Amino acid sequence: xxxSTTLTTAEQAEKAFYAAFEKSDPAAMMEVxxxxxxxxxIHPNGPRLVGQQEVREGWQQIMKYSPSMRFxxxxxxxxxxxxLAVHYVNEHIYVGKQKDPDFTVLATNVYRRTAQGWRMIMHxxxxxxxxxxxxxxxxQEEAQQxxxxxx
Amino acid sequence: xxxSTTLTTAEQAEKAFYAAFEKSDPAAMMEVxxxxxxxxxIHPNGPRLVGQQEVREGWQQIMKYSPSMRFxxxxxxxxxxxxLAVHYVNEHIYVGKQKDPDFTVLATNVYRRTAQGWRMIMHxxxxxxxxxxxxxxxxQEEAQQxxxxxx
Numbered sequence: 284x285x286x287s288t289t290l291t292t293a294e295q296a297e298k299a300f301y302a303a304f305e306k307s308d309p310a311a312m313m314e315v316x317x318x319x320x321x322x323x324x325i326h327p328n329g330p331r332l333v334g335q336q337e338v339r340e341g342w343q344q345i346m347k348y349s350p351s352m353r354f355x356x357x358x359x360x361x362x363x364x365x366x367l368a369v370h371y372v373n374e375h376i377y378v379g380k381q382k383d384p385d386f387t388v389l390a391t392n393v394y395r396r397t398a399q400g401w402r403m404i405m406h407x408x409x410x411x412x413x414x415x416x417x418x419x420x421x422x423q424e425e426a427q428q429x430x431x432x433x434x
Numbered sequence: 435x436x437x438s439t440t441l442t443t444a445e446q447a448e449k450a451f452y453a454a455f456e457k458s459d460p461a462a463m464m465e466v467x468x469x470x471x472x473x474x475x476i477h478p479n480g481p482r483l484v485g486q487q488e489v490r491e492g493w494q495q496i497m498k499y500s501p502s503m504r505f506x507x508x509x510x511x512x513x514x515x516x517x518l519a520v521h522y523v524n525e526h527i528y529v530g531k532q533k534d535p536d537f538t539v540l541a542t543n544v545y546r547r548t549a550q551g552w553r554m555i556m557h558x559x560x561x562x563x564x565x566x567x568x569x570x571x572x573x574q575e576e577a578q579q580x581x582x583x584x585x
Contacts, residue, residue, distance in 0.1 A: 321511050323522055330562055331524070331540050333510065359484070360472050362546065362555065364515040369544050369556065371474055373482070389482050391542050391558045393520050395513065404513060405520065407542045409560040411481055 288314065289400035293361075293368035296394050296401040301354050301374075307346040313339050317395060317402035325407045327388055328415070353377040355384065366396035374408070386414040439465065444512075444519035444545035447552040451543070452505050452525075458497040464490055468546060468553035476558045478539055479566070504528040506535065517547035525559070537565040 290296040296315055303311035316322050316338060324332045324341055332341045357373040370392040375384035393405035410418060441447040447466055454462035467473050467489060475483045475492055483492045508524040521543040526535035544556035561569060 321513075323511070325540055325542075325560060328560075328563055328566055331510070331522075359482070360474070362472075362518060362544065364518040367513060367515040367518050367520070369518070369520060371482075371556070389476055389558070391476075391544075391556065393513065393542075405522070405542065407540070407558050407560070409476060409479070409558070412479060415479055 290315070290402065291400055293363065293370065293394035293401050296403055297370055297372075297392060300392070300403055300406075301356065305352060305354060307349065307351075309339065309343045309346050312342045312346075315403050317397050317404045318399060319397070321404065323405045323407075325409075327408050327410045327418070350378050368394045368401070370394070386417065387411045388414065440551035441466070441553065442551055444514065444521065444552050447545050447554055448521055448523075448543060451554055451557075452507065456503060456505060458500065458502075460490065460494045460497050463493045463497075466554050468548050468555045469550060470548070472555065474556045474558075476560075478559050478561045478569070501529050519545040519552070521545070537568065538562045539565065 288299070290299060300312070300315045303309075303315060313335075316335075318335075320334045322334065322338050324338045326332075326341060326345060329341070332338050353376070355375040355377065357375065359371040359373060361371070362369045370390075372390045372392060374388040374390055376386045376388060377383075378385040388408050388410055391405070391407040392403060394401050395404045439450070441450060451463070451466045454460075454466060464486075467486075469486075471485050473485065473489050475489045477483075477492060477496060480492070483489050504527070506526040506528065508526065510522040510524060512522070513520045523541045523543060525539040525541055527537045527539060528534075529536040539559050539561055542556070542558040543554060545552050546555045
């Protein structure tokens, strides 16, 4: 059973967000998000996902296919008002047991104070130019390997 | 001479932002941004630009090399508090005199009420998956044409 935790600051919500991401736990992930319909999520190179169902399915898909990941975060800035917070985060992502980060993703995370505590309402992520090239090289390699396997 | 205009709402700041973008006017563009150092800008497939100088140079470079563009905007949502506003915008970009949009860019725009009125403090833009493919196909075609020209 999933028990909701009240997140009392935007920082707590952000911590819970990356913890759920590292654990590949879609249920824990969705507990970080606001329960109302106006949530949005843009994964690197992805479309805009709107509302509970699309956002949930997006995370389920990512967590199903992603390898084990570890995040090192650089918080560049936080802009906060009474009930709204925008965090700018560089996500240095380590895949498997790599010593150096495999990808760096630039994220804008928006949190809102709701009746259920602070919750994420928006996540906009895009790869750095270097990581975009690296992601595409990997996809191309995988496609070539698949082709070799097929022949 | 550039005369600063006081933008009294986040909507006005957003209107001025896209007007400056369509006019390819870097000075008008920078008037929309907050004057303090904590501004950030991520262009499609681009790095994180931080502070007045990087943000200004980013716009100068984009406006120098971009063709004439027209924007059709779909505002998906706005989340606002007293002095902070986050707008989610789909930018349908028409290049030259095309009838159909050439690219769609997903943007998160953050505005803040400052002593100089409402100003942009963050612009995070990423292409839709279809537009990313289309942009890369164009670059590849251009590279091939350059190669043909060189031989």
